[in-house]
Amino acid sequence: MYRTVVITGASSGAGRAIAYEFALQKDNLVLASRNIDELEEVKAECESMGGTAICVYTDVTSYGDVINLASAAADFGGNIDIWINNAGVLAAGSFEDTPVEVLDQVIRTNLMGYIHGAHAVLPYFKSQGRGVLINNISIGGFLPVPYGVGYSASKFGLRGFSASLRAELVNFSGIHICDAYPAFLDTPGIQHAANYTGKSIRPAPPVYDPARLAIAIAELAAHPKSEVMVGSASILLRYAYAVFPALTSRITAKVISTYLNRAEPIEKIDGNIFNTVKYGNAVHGGWGVPGKPKAHRKYIAAGLLMLSAAGLMLLRKK
Template sequence: MLNQKTIVITGASSGAGKAIALEFAQQANKLVLAARNMVALEETAEECRALGAEVKCVQTDVSEPTALINLASEADDFGNGIDVWVNNAGILAVGSFTDTPLEVTEQVIRTNLLGYIYGAHAVMPYFKKQGRGILINNISIGGFMPVPYGVGYSASKFGIRGFSSALKAELKDFPDIHVCDAYPAFLDSPGIQHAANYTGKVLKPAPPVYDPRRLAMAIVSLAENPRSELMVGSISNLIRLAYGILPGITLTITKAVISTYLNQAKDSGKTNGNIFNTLAFGNAVFGGWGLPGRPKAHRKYIAAGLLATTALSLLLVRKTR
């Protein structure tokens, strides 16, 4: 269904973005790949070409609005129009709010939130001129669940969800222009390796972690059959439900889990990660954090989460009586 479509993917040099590019490449599409790291981006491009795609690489810092305007222009010239635009580029800073430099928090928001807004603003005139187009925002479950020690990240993800909802309402008069949001759970990607870290501890993602290719397949499915939102992974549904019903308890559990981990984790130096500059490592699809997640493999985590939430809820009810 997507054969020979022109698809733009930001943050395509590693992790989820690279997985998304490779998934689209299997259908012989014209891909316009964007990232700051041109060396890693060209590596992704070569893998996509080997699968039959035509590929153009455009060095892009999504925190700069002019870079997105240039990206959209390059994509339009390359493909004679733009069919799908995937907002994916993102960065992460972990640490207490006061320990994290303000300029770092600002850059996280500029990249994760404003980068998506800049991308949408750059491509929307092309969509309106064509009378069609699909904008896909890879938001993550962080759009529904705040993350202690990741204040800038949470602000950006909640912001994307609000921005996207408003844009969808505004585009009601354009039935063939779709805005789709994907909410994956934690991925086995290099994101944590690239993260800025001000905790003084070695960072690891919370289990279970999902195969980034699972997200990539979900993104392609949105391009084939657009829908307003798509939860990717059973853990995403669980977290969304838990925070929606019991926000206080869910945040208390989350804070306790993160604090316990940080108290027990090995010491590590503080770093700005890839906030301001690209890194020469961790440019694969996978981060090497564990086995790719399958639905059945996560049932034990889901069951444990439900039991813990239920137990705490009952305890809270008894204390208030």
């Protein structure tokens, strides 16, 4: 029996990769995004892989749109088996240089969009007695990002929201709330980002193939658990901040500020914060080495050495 899977933000990047992964399993896909033209392309590709799909225009900041998405999914598949909250946006820039309406929109999209999704689908899950809600949160849920205050606020908020909801539903054994925390991904997300730094930006290495996240999410759907870290860098960064929060924050800020001082100047842009864009709608952003996780080991080794050295220095000062 094929499952009905809802994916928000399915028109590019991680969402598109996730759609392809479930299409290979011949599931019924409900593809949601503000970019309906790109969704139609994703639909055609998913159907060529063996899946069945519909496209539903959805702005996740609008609860009405999300309610409509849930209704369309139930009509399409009879039930809603899996709901994947994935749609998100990014704004880079110092806090005072980032317009407050942009910060508001980042939080409305990244945090309230996921809350809207959960609120819309839970009545269906409870009626069915089962369902899997998967939140694609990112390592940003554990690691604060300087020059991305709105993004960090939304991701830290998502972690608390999901943990609280999971505890509230502890007596509903058939309903699962799962969180995915990928490291930096090779997606077009940075290309789509609002950028008020005045400098060209790119994701920090190592970056991972979004297909790795898609496979991990498919595994979560089949075998639900509370959380999964995707990529060894995500594990390193999570525990680095847990053990050395001040040091990790200082290093992160220093790395970013040094990069911005040297980066190529560009005009400030709003990206896709308020409207869709016509560029960068593939799965990959062209930032990394997709499918070669061993290439990242040098970064992980360097990170471990750096943290070990920092830890020893702190111990000596005591």
